[in-house]
Structure formats: structure tokens, C-alpha cells
Amino acid sequence: MPTIIMGKLASKIDGSVRSKAMTFLQRLGSDDTTPGLRVEPIQHCADPRVRTGRVDGFWRAVMFRLDGEGETHYVIHGIWPHDEANAIAQRVRLKVNPINGLPQIQEVAPPPVAPVVPQPTTPLHRESMLVRIGHRRADLVDTLGLPVDIADEAMAAADEDSVLDIAQRHDGWIGSILVDLAAGDTAEAIADRMQLENSPTSGDADTDVLQSLKRPAAALQYAFIDDQDELRRVIEQGDFGAWRVFLHPEQRRYVDRSYKGPFRLSGGAGTGKTVVLVHRARALARRDPTARIILTTFTTNLAEALGAGLTQLDPRIPQPKKPGDAGVYVTGVDALAAAVLRSAGSGLAAAMGDVLGEERSAPLARTAGTRWRDAIDATDTSLPHELANETFLATEYAHVVLPGKIHDVAGYLRVRRPGRGVALDRTKRSGVWELIAAYRAQSRIDGSLDFTEAAAVAAAHLVRQAHRPADHVLVDEGQDLGPTHWQLLRALVGEGTDDLFIAEDSHQRIYGARTVLGRYGVAIVGRSQRLTLNYRTTAQNLHYAMALLDGGEYVDSEDQPDATGYRSARTGPAPVIETVGSITGELDAIVRHVHAWLADGDVPDTVAVLVPDRFHRDRVVTALTEHGIDARAVDRDRPPGGRVPVLTMHRAKGTEFSKVVLSTGKPSPAELERLSSLNTSERADADLRARSLRYVAATRARDELVVVSRH
16 A cells, blocks of 8 residues: 655645545555556656546646665655646656755746847845844855755745745745745754755665655654544645644654653743643653543643643544543643542542541532632731732632642731732731631632642542552643642652653743742753744734733743744735724724625635623624624633634634734733732733733734723
8 A cells, every 4th residue: 555645735636626525536556556646757748757646537647766775665746737747747757856855845837949048146135134143144055955946045035935935835844944934043953953964865766755755844744644543634724734744843743752851841922832742742642542641731721622632633543531530631720630539539539638627528619719719808907908909819719729728817826928929027927818818718618629628628638549540641822821730730640751741831921929939849941942933823923912912021831031033934915903992993893804805705704803801892792783794702611713803812822714803902900909909010911811811812813913901
């Protein structure tokens, strides 16, 4: 049976021919001599290995046949109308780039019908972008292996956008190298990151090409298809699902490498952290089918998206219903804590004693969200308002009391409070503990645990056990998890190789206070790397989003300043910024932009409106519906097909759309009052989270972004 090697160009098959292409490729992968496929060489072609095959009476596939390593392989270049396919097949040639050892398809111009006078090489403009930042033509050609014509065009480009435009015309390693050059990376750094090197020849041309197709950087453009199911997924998902197959070599490195202890992968929105996690989960499961793998994140919606992504990547990977079973258990972190509590049995009483110094009668029930407010109202306290408020008390409880297993005021008076930003003398600590004691007393009445207590109790139960329920734990959106979450995750898996793999971005922290992992048993010092290339958002939209973070001081989970420095692989129109004077003007602007996109042929579920809160969301849905636009408010469910989704900025985390209207709104009087009650440190942290929320929302747009704000 021949092996199919899909090129990225071949995955972008026109929808009208997709099912026929699927049938053709399945038959080719089973038996290339099947009657009707008409796999034929082309006369007078540039590469004798080129073949065409009959998809139907109108469409033909162009491919290269390689007979190396003891079997037949077909590299699928693309599918075109009959005459165009024959013309392309005559002039394309598959070779190994002599500089970097990567596969390269070269188009050979047809013989000229008349003498052509050679044109002088276009001189490099001294102000061209790559020259200005220190690149030389020799770097591009002799170090990186870029084709001469592309290198000359890039060296003549006046600015970064022009270089990125060239990059977008070239799939695979050529486009990736151009993006890195435009970002100012040295040729040597690019060659090292993409593992470029010339490989010795074997004496067999087909074998040499096959080896080049297996190089890490070749995975940007080519994928060896293991079976018919994987082939179907590549064809059906098209380019939008290409991330599931075609990985950058830097991403691939984090998928396959082993680490002696916890590892942290950071990176801005759209840099592929979640992609790496899903691929890594699959790789661990395929490496050891008996492995117990947990893949978790902060919210249920994001966990569902992770599970769906893993299914799309490889539906053969088992996704069990409870932790401790072989396969990849995908769940939100609070649901994970609940699963541990459900399985704890009689051991739960001792764990509650460890954490709370008392038992609760209904540990699977969750405390009402108003309980801190109720405790404050029921207590005659002399504490100032910046301490006697829900935000401060909930954070103090989650970051100091619960992880420290503090049971009484004596313990609270002695405990260290690193990173809390507000000094408390003995009198204030006693007053704070009085409110915490009132909170616990009210929770004893209904026997419930809040979410942070549940995670702490689950962690304490696991610590008491001889065996851990996981071999590997993978964490997405780690910046949003709290201390007791990290205690739980650390307790799920024993310390060792590939125990914890964490993806995070401090610039996307939109829930809770910052957490330093080393304080809670997760030591990642020296095992941390960062992704910098954005695959989702255009350079123009990314520039707008990054500007929202200006002025904020962001610190990562190792308590170190977190830089940005992200760049995009794509270009597009500049964001449209529209300022209005009223809610009516805001709704009119949203309707106008959405209507224009739909009138231009955009599919409704690729267009989205993002808003600050549910009140705004419902008003926008009403306005769109009244103007004949089928829209739907999205809450915990997945965005609908066939209708324009309207989401809060928080709910939009983990989604992406072709075009987005971002409505920034204005803070409500209640929100302004809440912010005014915070102490200086918490107010500054709330400002960082607000910046991060707008950054997250702006980076949901792949192609076009409209921002509507009110005076």
C-alpha cells in the first residue's frame, strides 16, 4: 500500500471537490494500480517523478511518486482542473534544498518561444527593511537556503508589511523564515530553531527526498498520513484545521521532548500553546497506551474545546470519564477536584481536617457566591473597607489561609503572606480572621465547600494516598489557576520525568490574583521556554492588541518580569476604531458592521461580537435580531453554527473568528463602586486584568477587527 504525504497546498482543496478528492486519495493509498485512477507520468516534464491522477472528468491531482525505503510514496502537491493540472505537472520539480536539507518544490519556466534579453538584477535599496536591520543577501541564500528570487524580493522590501506579504505567498519553511527575518532574528538563530542543516546524500534520489520530508521544519508543509481516518480529517478540515497536522519545528520540539520535572511553555495569544498541549497529549498516549494522562484548564468551556481538539486530531485516543484510567482525561480543574472528592470515600474526613480543622457534611456541594458578603454583613467589624470587602477576603483566603492549612487565629497571626501587597499588623490580622471565621461558620451550616476549599481538600486527600492517579498532567491557561489548584495538580502525579507540562501567558490572566508556582510545590526554574510567533492574528490586529498592554507591569509564574516581543505570520487591514456617544450609537455601529460582512458573503458563525457583560450581550442580540440578522447569545454552550455568536469577553477565551466587532462598553456604577473599595495593590491588579481581558478579546479576530467604544 502506498504512503500518502499531504502537502499543505493539497489540504486547501475546493469544497466542491473535497468528497471526490477524498475518494481518490483513499483509493490511491490502498492500491495505486486501481482502474480509473489513471496515475500517469507526464511527457516533457521537469521532474520524471511527477504524476497526475484522475479525480473525476474535470479535476486531476498533481503528485510526485517516490520509490524509496522499500515502498512507494505519493507526495500530493494539489488538485486542479485538467488542463491546468497538466501544465503545472510539466513545470514542477521536487528536490532537496542543498543548503538546509529541506524539501523544495521548484517551478521551472517553460522554454521561451523567443529570445529573452536578461534583465539586470534589481539593486537593493539602501533603506530596505532587511538591510536596515542588518541582514545580508548571503544570510538568506547561503545560510538559510532561500531561493534566490525570493531572497532578492525580500531584500528589496521596503518595510515589515512588505516582507510579511511575501511570506504569506509561500507556505511552509520559506514563509516561516521570512517572518523570523522580519522580526529581527539572526540567520544563525533561525537555522538553529528550525534545525536547518545540509544532509549527506545516500546515492538514491528518492530516499534523499523522503529523508528531507521527515525533517522537523518540513512538518510545516508536509504530513505523512498514517491511515484513512487521518486522511479524511485532513481533507475535511481544510486549511482552518491545518494546525492539527502542520506544526512549526519549535512547536514540535515541545510536543516530543521529555523533561525531568515540571516544564512551563509561555507565549502570547495565538502562538500555539494549546496546539502543543493537544499534540503532546496525543504523543504521550501513543508512546504508552497504558499511561494515565490528565489534560486540564481553568473553565469547563475551555476543557470542552480541548477535548474536541484532541478528538479532531486523533479520535483513536481514549478519553476516559474519570481520572486514573488509561488515556487522556480532559476536564476543567474544578471538575477535576470534584472527581477526586467523589472517589475519596471515607478518606475525605481526614483531608477536610487537614485543611479546615473540621468536617463538612456536604463536601460535594458548592458554597453560594454571596457568602463573603453575608459574612461581612453579619459581623461587626472595625476593619477599613479596603480590607472588609469580598475581593480582599476571598483572595487572602485562597492565597494564604487555605494553602497554609490554617485552622485558627494563632496560625494566621504567624503565617507569612508573600506577594499580598498589603501589610497587616496584629490587630488587622485578628479582624480579618474574625471575618474568615464567620465565613467558615456559615459554611458549616449547609456543609458545603467553596471551589478553592474543594481543590485544597482534594489535594490533601491525594497527599495521604500511596498511589497517584496520573502519570502525566498537562495544564492550559495556567496563569488563571490559584494556589489550591496547583496543590491539587502537584498531588495528582508523582515527581519525575514529564510529570507536569504547563502552558500559560501572564498577559492573558483574567481571573484571580497572580500565583508564583514555586510557593506551592511546582518548581520550574530552568525548565521554561517561550513561543513568539502568532499564527492566528494579523500583524495589524496584534499590534493593536499589544498596545492595550502598554503601561502594565506583567510578572510570570516564576515571579519574573514577562516580556512580549510577539510577531505575526499574517497581514491584513488595520483595525477600525469607532467612537460613539451613546448605547444607541454603539448598537447601530455593531449592526452596521456585522450586516456589511454578511452582505459580502461571510459565513455567520465566522463573525462574532464580543461585549463586556451579559447585559450588553443580550442587548446586542436583540438589536441584531430586530435588523434581520440571526444572532445568538453564547453562554456555556459552544458557539452555534449558522448564526452570529455574541459572547462576553470572558466567554470568548479559547475561541477564534474570522471577523470580530469588539464593544468595549463602559463600567457600570456598581463596578466603579467595587473598584473604589479596593486597596491600592488590588486596584492595580484589577487594572492589569482589565487590560488583559481586552487583549484576549482583540486577539480573537483572525482577519478583521472593529472596535466600538463609547465616550
